[in-house]
Amino acid sequence: MQIDPELARRQRWFMFNLVGYAPTPEQEAMHFSDLDDPSIIEKWVSGGEQSGKSKSASMELMSRIPEGLIWWLVGMDYFNCRKEFEYCWEVAHESSLFISGSLPAEGQCSMTLAGGITLKTVSLKDLTKIGHESPNGVLVCEAAQVKQEAITRLRTRVTGAGGWIQCSGTLEGSLGWYARSLEEYKTFNQFGAKSFFIPSWTNPHWYPMGYDDPKIQAALAKLQPDVFNERFAGMPVKSSRIVIKWFDPEIHVGLYEFDPELPVDIAIDPGGSHKSGAYSILAIQERDDIVYAVDEVYTRGLVTEDIIEHCQTKPWWEKVQAGVIDIAARQHNTAAPSKMPSDWDIWFQKTGLNLTCSKVDQGAGIDRIGSYLKMDQVARKPHLLVNYRCKGLICECAGGNPPEGFSEMGAWLRHKDTEKPIDKDNHSVKAMYYYLVNRHGFVNADVVLAGTVSHNSMM
Numbered sequence: 001m002q003i004d005p006e007l008a009r010r011q012r013w014f015m016f017n018l019v020g021y022a023p024t025p026e027q028e029a030m031h032f033s034d035l036d037d038p039s040i041i042e043k044w045v046s047g048g049e050q051s052g053k054s055k056s057a058s059m060e061l062m063s064r065i066p067e068g069l070i071w072w073l074v075g076m077d078y079f080n081c082r083k084e085f086e087y088c089w090e091v092a093h094e095s096s097l098f099i100s101g102s103l104p105a106e107g108q109c110s111m112t113l114a115g116g117i118t119l120k121t122v123s124l125k126d127l128t129k130i131g132h133e134s135p136n137g138v139l140v141c142e143a144a145q146v147k148q149e150a151i152t153r154l155r156t157r158v159t160g161a162g163g164w165i166q167c168s169g170t171l172e173g174s175l176g177w178y179a180r181s182l183e184e185y186k187t188f189n190q191f192g193a194k195s196f197f198i199p200s201w202t203n204p205h206w207y208p209m210g211y212d213d214p215k216i217q218a219a220l221a222k223l224q225p226d227v228f229n230e231r232f233a234g235m236p237v238k239s240s241r242i243v244i245k246w247f248d249p250e251i252h253v254g255l256y257e258f259d260p261e262l263p264v265d266i267a268i269d270p271g272g273s274h275k276s277g278a279y280s281i282l283a284i285q286e287r288d289d290i291v292y293a294v295d296e297v298y299t300r301g302l303v304t305e306d307i308i309e310h311c312q313t314k315p316w317w318e319k320v321q322a323g324v325i326d327i328a329a330r331q332h333n334t335a336a337p338s339k340m341p342s343d344w345d346i347w348f349q350k351t352g353l354n355l356t357c358s359k360v361d362q363g364a365g366i367d368r369i370g371s372y373l374k375m376d377q378v379a380r381k382p383h384l385l386v387n388y389r390c391k392g393l394i395c396e397c398a399g400g401n402p403p404e405g406f407s408e409m410g411a412w413l414r415h416k417d418t419e420k421p422i423d424k425d426n427h428s429v430k431a432m433y434y435y436l437v438n439r440h441g442f443v444n445a446d447v448v449l450a451g452t453v454s455h456n457s458m459m
Contacts, residue, residue: 003067005035012063019059019094024203027056030196031063034164042193043166044143044185046234048200050207054141056198057168058087061119061139065097068136068161071119074146074154078107081121081141084168085109088119124150134160143167144178148407155191171230177401179236180410184400186250188388200232238398243366243412243421244429246373247397256387258294258316259285266311266323267435268355270304270343271427278406279307280392280427283316284435291372291384291436296428298392298403304346312351323347324438325355326430356438362421365433367443372436384432393428 009032016023023031034040043060047053061071061084073088075081085103092098092113101111110120123129124146138154140146146167154165171179185193200207200216207213220228226237238245258264267282279302283295297311311317329343347355372384386393391403398411412426 005038008064008067009035011066015063015091015095016059019091021055021059023056023059024052024198026196026198026202027052030056030198031060033194033196037194039192040194041164042185042191043164043196044182044193045166045168045196045198046171046182046236047168047198048232048234049170050203051198051200051234052203052205053168053170053198054083055087057139057141057166058084058091060166061137062088062091062095064137064164065113065117068163069115069117070133070135070161071117072122072133072135072138073119073141074122074124074138074150075141076145076147077123077125078109078121080145081139082109084139084141085119085121092119134158134163136161136163138163138165140165140167141169143169144171144176145169146178148177148401171234171236180395180398180401182236183249183398184253184394187253188255189400190388197234199234239411239413241413241416241419242398243414243426244369244373244397246370247394247399249394249399251375252373252382252384252397253386253388253394253399256292256294256385258283258319259287260315260319262287262319263321264294264316264319265435265439266320266353267431268323268325268329268343268347269427269431269434270326270329271430278392278409278427279304280431281307281311282390282393282428282431282435283314283320284432289379289383290381293384293386293390293393293432295387296390296392298406298428300405304343305350308347308350320351320353323353323355324431324434325357326434327357327359329355330357357434358438360434360437364442365430365437366421368436368440369429369433371443384436390428393432396425396427396429 012031030043030045033043045053045057065071073081073085089101089103089111092111097113099112099114103109108121110118112118135158138158140154151167158165169178182195185195201211201213207216216232219232229235229237262285265284267284269280271277271279278298278300281297282293285292285294295314295316297307299307325344325347331342341349344355344357347353373382375382391400394400395402395409396412402409409425412421412429414421
């Protein structure tokens with residue numbers, strides 16, 4: 001639905017003032033973000049305890065009712081969205097918009113406002129019962145408790161009406177899909193989503209002295225930093241077990257599309273087409289000393305020939321000039337009745353590419369990718385940037401959700417006892433460090449590992 005930004009801004013402030021709602025600066029930034037940036041159609045809000053997230057979420061919905069007729073408040077069950085509905089119920093009466101409604105002790109709540117506007121609560125316990133309505137807006141309450149596939153279903157529901165979604169909640173740990181989404185939506189993404197973090201101490205009603213309030217300082221003294229940051233700052237906390245710890249989606253992820261004026265190199269990790277593996281290909285370009293991962297093929301269940309054919313349909317394929325692959329790809333399948341060609345052979349036969357491959361010690365590879373992710377203190381930017389489409393690489397680096405079809409996947413982690421990297425969820429990361437080492441050498445150019453060549457001889 002097309003709206004006039006200035007008219008919408010006045011309407012929202014009118015509703016706020018009408019019922020005496022004074023948003024904090026953090027809440028105000030969230031409420032008007034879509035008017036400042038029309039690409040935002042989803043707001044993902046993580047609030048600390050007593051941050052006022054339920055009230056601000058309800059006021060977000062009520063301030064936007066002139067923009068549509070059908071509004072949903074959604075939760076894993078009816079109870080989880082009741083508090084927000086009760087806030088809306090109060091605002092509807094205070095603003096004289098209320099016409100009729102039902103507020104039972106249990107079950108679905110609903111109301112009709114002036115102009116035929118309807119609001120109702122929706123339980124996600126059975127996704128098949130959502131119905132065929134196309135709501136103008138959906139408020140997802142206690143979103144961390146909602147299943148990820150429910151968000152996909154809700155996205156299809158609002159599409160018909162050009163509607164919006166707001167997900168609001170408190171973190172239930174920092175390794176789940178909700179925390180990953182908050183990380184991913186800090187920056188550009190295909191959903192038009194934007195993350196907002198509202199700490200507890202920004203609510204003057206509970207914490208009049210802000211961060212210096214004695215209650216906040218007491219919690220800070222008693223709780224572990226990670227627990228405090230999750231429960232009171234509303235911020236996902238990265239696990240200490242994450243291998244690629246330098247990655248930050250706000251810094252490293254953006255809209256970095258293929259540039260047809262530049263050559264392309266491909267980096268390949270044939271990590272396996274079996275259930276727990278992935279075959280990863282990164283399309284990489286370089287400009288002004290910055291490495292750009294512009295696209296990614298991340299798949300399983302396909303033979304190498306099919307994967308190559310898929311790559312050849314990509315707009316960047318005609319610009320591919322070279323590539324690098326895991327050294328294991330040179331090995332033939334000696335277990336077959338007759339010796340089968342290796343992955344390296346198949347790529348050469350099908351594309352003519354003489355893929356570079358050399359043994360890269362895992363620790364050296366991690367150091368190399370870390371050196372490109374770290375901020376250049378002179379240029380004030382990193383030397384590795386990632387297009388938002390490279391979801392496998394982003395997820396492995398703990399920057400977002402996994403690619404479609406890889407719901408069980410997470411960040412590349414270290415073993416909790418040995419602290420050694422687990423050989424799982426690391427296929428695009430390995431492809432990237434194969435590329436960086438083969439193109440730019442090791443972090444320490446004087447170190448030459450078995451099966452590799454030195455930095456100087458690579459340049």
